[in-house]
């Protein structure tokens with residue numbers, strides 16, 4: 001498999017603000033996650049309000065003028081998918097389908113399976129997986145990747161709405177009934193067809209004890225919704241299969257069209273991305289290294305974190321493939337929430353956290369590589385945009401970014 005080499009030659013690897021009043025003060029914020037789900041849900045709301053108010057206050061004060069010129073007037077909004085109207089959901093879905101119908105920019109000589117503009121993003125993620133997970137770039141890389149996906153929807157497919165996120169803990173009772181995955185024509189398609197006799201998923205990471213995950217309620221091809229006829233064109237690269245085996249194709253960039261599979265596993269969200277888990281991630285980790293490791297799951301801890309939680313709760317193919325995961329159209333909803341949690345965490349101590357980076361340029365520093373710094377350059381290749389330094393990616397209202405989460 002050519003994954004380890006850098007095939008693409010990439011060097012390094014309607015404003016809806018309800019109120020502008022700043023009402024929250026830091027002293028009212030929780031300092032430890034409540035074990036009660038209901039209380040933790042309120043805590044998460046309070047933390048998000050704090051981040052929101054702080055972002056608005058900074059823009060109002062004009063302290064941002066030296067950055068990219070983001071203002072309250074140009075601020076874009078990202079919202080929980082469940083708060084989107086049906087018409088808003090359809091606009092977003094149609095723009096994703098549009099991107100999946102436009103021709104790829106990635107040369108076939110680099111990725112024969114990259115057929116569409118959507119696939120350009122998948123190919124980039126496959127290509128760089130070992131340099132963007134468990135690295136110093138993890139959070140900023142995915143912030144940029146998701147934002148450039150949003151720009152592609154706007155610039156190439158006429159999308160004008162708010163960008164969505166999947167509020168995991170609010171779906172911890174039933175993914176099958178959630179707005180993201182209910183299988184309706186305003187969802188991101190739903191479950192896969194039920195496959196009987198599937199055994200559990202076993203994740204291996206280096207020499208650490210494996211993590212067992214329950215199987216879900218589907219397993220096969222999605223049976224309804226907007227992505228019923230969508231084809232996953234590349235991979236698998238490292239697809240976890242029930243029973244503990246992993247499937248890889250000889251060249252994951254080759255054309256290998258197949259259906260989108262899901263195996264919705266509510267129990268995974270219930271365990272790893274419930275309200276208490278999300279609030280604990282935000283409040284119990286003061287250091288960026290601890291925060292990003294807890295988010296991805298500390299190897300050997302038995303936890304896959306909220307990041308692994310969202311990916312594996314989708315299940316199926318490519319949901320359980322670290323490399324090909326953007327091939328599931330719900331990837332962006334998931335990474336919207338990842339980015340939101342980072343934004344909330346940053347807002348709790350911006351002086352120390354806004355530009356905090358820890359880690360190197362390689363997966364768990366294997367093989368050893370240089371520390372990631374503010375000068376480290378991110379390049380998402382044929383997906384979209386230009387190479388950019390980490391320092392431009394640290395604030396959601398700095399550099400080219402200008403967005404806020406509600």
Ligand SMILES: [Cu+2]
Pocket residue numbers: 125132133142
């Ligand atoms: Cu990723």
